[in-house]
Amino acid sequence: MTHKGLELRSLVKSDGELELSLAEVEVADPGPDEVLVRVEATPINPSDLGLLIGPADLSTLRAAGSKDRPVVTATVPPAGLKALKARLDQSMPVGNEGAGVVIAAGASPEAQALMGKTVAMIGGAMYAQYRIVRAADVLALPDDATPAEGASCFVNPLTALGMTETLRREGHKALVHTAAASNLGQMLVRICKADGIPLVNVVRSAEQERLLRDQGAEHVVDSTAPDFMDRLTDAVAATGATLAFDAIGGGRIGGQILSAMEAAANRTAGAYSRYGSSTHKQLYIYGGLDTRPTELVRNFGFAWGVGGWLLTPFLAKIGPEAAGRLRQRVAAELKTTFQSRYTAEIGLAEALDPKVIAAYSRRATGEKYLINPAKGL
């Protein structure tokens, strides 16, 4: 028996046209160690937008196709096209993570045990009605959890846990986080509170500052305030933070955090060294909300590092046992620590509506869309 289902596809053609469409695909029966999941909830994370939309110019969005089989196109500027060489003319499925119900299972006991269960998954191609996955790769959710509650089980929760795990492994004692009012940032506030890790939250408005303070965050600094650098330095000095995770990437914010760490270190420094403090300051860039260049005003000596940080290589580095521990914590605290909030639930066809694309592409802090592929089709 084969299932037919719709799958969202992103195609960038050599001539610079981006085309989003819904492809009808056949889904085979699961193999012995696999399960077939009816996807019911899959979020649009900032990390999905790169593959979905890429560097396309959203002012050129044009709707085509029918109501049930919409097609939408946009123009990718030549400069952006160059970086996409490796994906040109390939119709690519999208969607890093999701959750749904197991409606068929392979013969193995492991697969059979999942029959009828609500499970969370990661691995791409989740913006689809059906998804085959290895039984070993799903996370079975508690019986009272809905797919919507489990849709964002991996990317945000494991990234947030990856930050505190990195802190422990690299020997830091406190953490700075930017875009801290995001869903992920709010999770991090709860994790750090539970684990007793001092956290400096950097936000981009007074409203976001209030939001986090209402959630019990102790150190919240608004980067748009005139005394931002002084307040950041005070918070870094108070917590002893020497590690930062930055979702913004572009502009000066990352470097400003290193500068604040250096200024805090020098408040207690001994003799003058023109090479700066000997305290190692580490910044990881894990997102690119600001796509401009990263600008580092190097007034923080030589004991510093900046690096890219990605979840999948991190999980590979710490190994399956440690990664498994993190996953189990997510399942156990799904409705508390790792709760996500969504701006709206949309269907697959709606996800191709130019107005809706414009909304979820804004990457506005705290706004997140959930696709339910079972909706409206």
Place this chain on the structure above:
Amino acid sequence: MTHKGLELRSLVKSDGELELSLAEVEVADPGPDEVLVRVEATPINPSDLGLLIGPADLSTLRAAGSKDRPVVTATVPPAGLKALKARLDQSMPVGNEGAGVVIAAGASPEAQALMGKTVAMIGGAMYAQYRIVRAADVLALPDDATPAEGASCFVNPLTALGMTETLRREGHKALVHTAAASNLGQMLVRICKADGIPLVNVVRSAEQERLLRDQGAEHVVDSTAPDFMDRLTDAVAATGATLAFDAIGGGRIGGQILSAMEAAANRTAGAYSRYGSSTHKQLYIYGGLDTRPTELVRNFGFAWGVGGWLLTPFLAKIGPEAAGRLRQRVAAELKTTFQSRYTAEIGLAEALDPKVIAAYSRRATGEKYLINPAKGL
């Protein structure tokens, strides 16, 4: 018996005035494990200029004092003054490294064995006629070596060896180096040739490219050429370089190297990943010839790191045994691999001449001044 000697001092006053002068200091007899060295050669490295001149505005240089006891002053702009808080109103001796002749030695056999020998030293305060050092800290030079030949035994040679040592320890197979026509860069060409390490030299003029090619460098790329990025990518692809050491620091050059490494990795990449290649690309900034902000155009995925790199913490990290091996190699290859060239030899008083200061502060590639404190006094 005490010796009296002159010592160059740099003083930044709270009111923003930089004052360079020669202080007459008394040098006590060496302790049992120490030797007294008559300093005869000490280079002005870029790394010395920070302490010597700092952010002073050289257009405000004013000579005062007498011919034998010159004093020179300059204004430090308020923005620069802020970073110097920890050294304000302290008269600081200058000069990281030097060489000279042991003219008195403590009672220990180790110290006595050095009597009359030409030795190289590191540790600051070398712009002086006499320097007391621990016998264990000097490097005894071969009998036929002059102080001038041994003056730059530490900073450049060990930094260059630190680069190839870092390459081995971090598992890279080829190296990119900027400001590659410098004294240090020329050493690195010789080290890499001897050790069979592919090296991509980035220079800033066609003349520098010729200079390095004449010395047998295989991959030399001129950053002022219109096809710079293409040529850099070709050289990185040909060598497989995934590690870079950058003396420039400011501007886009460091990021351009990471971009070239990513482009080279993607020439052989398999499937498209919007997170970039999985090849880790590492850039270390070890100097600041360009004091502008570092600008990273992040088109090189997430598998990358940028960090400050300093010799002293590096030597501490690899431990005394490994550091000792590097030092012995320097002594053994002093007149070949680790030969330095100097633009001029000047006396201590000349080092305070505004015209001479203007010359050695230019940090022009390939120009290096040597102070002989025994000269002209």
